[in-house]
Amino acid sequence: MAHGPDLAELERPALEAALAERGHLRFHAGQIFRWLYRRGVTDFGAMTDLSRELRADLASAFRATTPALAHHERSIDGTQKFLLRLADGRSVESVFIPDTPSNTFCISTQVGCAMACAFCLTGRMGLVRNLTAGEIVGQVRVLADALQMRDAPFNIVLMGMGEPLHNYDETMKALRVLTDAQGFAMPARRITLSTVGVLPALERLASEPVMPNLAISLHAPTDAQRGQLVPVNKKYGVADIIAAAKRFPLRKRSRITFEYVLLAGVNDSPQDARRLSRLLNGVKSKVNLIPLNAAAGIPFDRPSDAAVDSFARILSEHGVTVSVRKSRGRDIRAACGQLIVEGQKKSAAQQLAVAAFGDR
Numbered sequence: 001m002a003h004g005p006d007l008a009e010l011e012r013p014a015l016e017a018a019l020a021e022r023g024h025l026r027f028h029a030g031q032i033f034r035w036l037y038r039r040g041v042t043d044f045g046a047m048t049d050l051s052r053e054l055r056a057d058l059a060s061a062f063r064a065t066t067p068a069l070a071h072h073e074r075s076i077d078g079t080q081k082f083l084l085r086l087a088d089g090r091s092v093e094s095v096f097i098p099d100t101p102s103n104t105f106c107i108s109t110q111v112g113c114a115m116a117c118a119f120c121l122t123g124r125m126g127l128v129r130n131l132t133a134g135e136i137v138g139q140v141r142v143l144a145d146a147l148q149m150r151d152a153p154f155n156i157v158l159m160g161m162g163e164p165l166h167n168y169d170e171t172m173k174a175l176r177v178l179t180d181a182q183g184f185a186m187p188a189r190r191i192t193l194s195t196v197g198v199l200p201a202l203e204r205l206a207s208e209p210v211m212p213n214l215a216i217s218l219h220a221p222t223d224a225q226r227g228q229l230v231p232v233n234k235k236y237g238v239a240d241i242i243a244a245a246k247r248f249p250l251r252k253r254s255r256i257t258f259e260y261v262l263l264a265g266v267n268d269s270p271q272d273a274r275r276l277s278r279l280l281n282g283v284k285s286k287v288n289l290i291p292l293n294a295a296a297g298i299p300f301d302r303p304s305d306a307a308v309d310s311f312a313r314i315l316s317e318h319g320v321t322v323s324v325r326k327s328r329g330r331d332i333r334a335a336c337g338q339l340i341v342e343g344q345k346k347s348a349a350q351q352l353a354v355a356a357f358g359d360r
């Protein structure tokens, strides 16, 4: 394979500049984008609307890297999990969730995660490294190919491994590439960024040209409870998050989603529901309840369906729009919070040993 800059890491303006530097017309960047993202072609020789000279020069000066599909599993409910191997041998997981009601790609932004939320398996790995923009978009390229969905509409949720706002620059770059009119041309409203609430980055996001939908992982209505579940709450507390959410610029008719993982006996009482609805009073929001996906080593229980229903009913009675996330792909460990890469578990255990967060 050729060496040189990786075209999969370049936004279109940067690709135009790289072409110009080698004496080519900037215009070819759009053609190359269409090959890479619309047709899934990374072999420069096959880019037949480019001149032979340009193809040869591209092949000598650049490369175009794609994560390798290492493993693929299908759940009885139709959810599919993809293990992708990256150029340095690390791996990430991406998940395809059919008809929710749209087809959704759940994409990772980091290998592991530094946030260490108490109920999340990925959090147990610690942060191994950030993904590059090319690796984030690469997951979409691989899934679109594997699922033969290059021409089909789908949504993207940044809810896989990692905290997208903890890998801000590469995540934003990935969003610009995904929404580029010559590439996938994803409408920004089909992309949802889910964050635990890294506030300075959230403020920055408010002024970005490409504005995804926003989901904030809240999980508890008080700092005392949230601090036990989400370590970063000690830095950015509940009131700060709500204030930032109120200031956040939203598209017409759109709202912020608050995700709330329900843990039996921890944050699922009627009082918690009433507190949550008071907290969200005046915030253009909806609540997505996620009954815990339990796993070995996660010291919490999933509430009963009746408890989930009654929590949802209280919210709804207080005027909060609420939905309950159906757990998908649990049999293949593809559900929320279950993404952890085998073979990296050892380093996860080592990280755990040094992590200083309580007795999880």
Ligand code: SAH
Pocket: 115, 117, 119, 120, 121, 158, 159, 160, 161, 162, 163, 164, 194, 195, 196, 215, 216, 217, 259, 260, 261, 290, 291, 292, 293, 294, 298, 336, 337, 338
């Ligand atoms: N770091 C981002 C996005 C990744 S996780 C964030 O925190 O929002 C996507 C969602 O799955 C988050 O709301 C997260 O809290 C939730 N989640 C994590 N572990 C879970 C588990 N075991 N069961 C259910 N949901 C979980």
